[in-house]
């Protein structure tokens with residue numbers, strides 16, 4: 001499948017809502033045409049290289065990394081991948097997290113003449129999310145996500161592609177997870193208002209990615225696959 005118009009989107013959703021899960025499916029569907037950038041994956045990459053950094057302790061506690069650091073990290077990755085170009089399609093996961101980050105993203109995109117054209121919110125009940133988190137395992141080097149019940153690895157405890165061991169995210173314990181969820185709830189409403197005012201916000205609700213993913217695919221196909229009528 002291919003895009004008739006470049007997709008420039010962000011995805012909002014509580015921790016554990018399935019942002020990473022549905023985006024990896026969407027990237028496979030659109031193969032080389034869609035780049036996803038995840039703020040959490042970028043941070044985990046940095047933490048791997050420098051485990052005793054300030055960033056590592058902020059993430060481990062479930063608080064937010066300072067805006068200036070996060071903005072630089074995202075924009076540097078965009079520059080590296082040349083995602084500010086007109087013809088590139090991309091989806092941002094985990095950024096922006098607050099209205100100040102959203103304003104900075106907008107002004108950078110405006111500068112490049114490339115404004116955001118879709119904001120997706122995944123709306124999943126909190127009881128469902130809390131159940132999921134204890135079953136989540138990741139392959140840290142690639143960011144691949146597994147769930148013991150939803151998408152278990154073929155060999156228990158091992159990554160399907162490399163055979164390397166799977167680990168728990170250090171911030172997926174009960175206390176830190178509760179803190180991340182609380183912070184998300186507090187910050188998402190102003191962010192949703194910011195995008196709803198510009199008619200960009202689309203909310204997809206459901207208890208499972210098997211319900212959410214087909215709706216996401218339909219939305220993206222409808223908005224970006226059909227050549228625009230002149």
Ligand code: AP5
Nearest residue numbers: 015016017018019020021039040065094136147150208209
């Ligand atoms: P980040 O990595 O962005 O974490 P998050 O927002 O807390 O979100 P998650 O990755 O936990 O959730 P997800 O929705 O991707 O769910 P996933 O698909 O993996 O951020 C981590 C930290 O970095 C933050 O706390 C903060 O400190 C810092 N940070 C990041 N961005 C920042 C920013 N912009 N500014 C400042 N600081 C920032 O998981 C879903 C799980 O459920 C999987 O295990 C999946 O397999 C499983 N599952 C089980 N059953 C199902 C089912 N039926 N459907 C879907 N999934 C299922």
Ligand code: MG
Nearest residue numbers: 019020038040
């Ligand atoms: Mg994620």
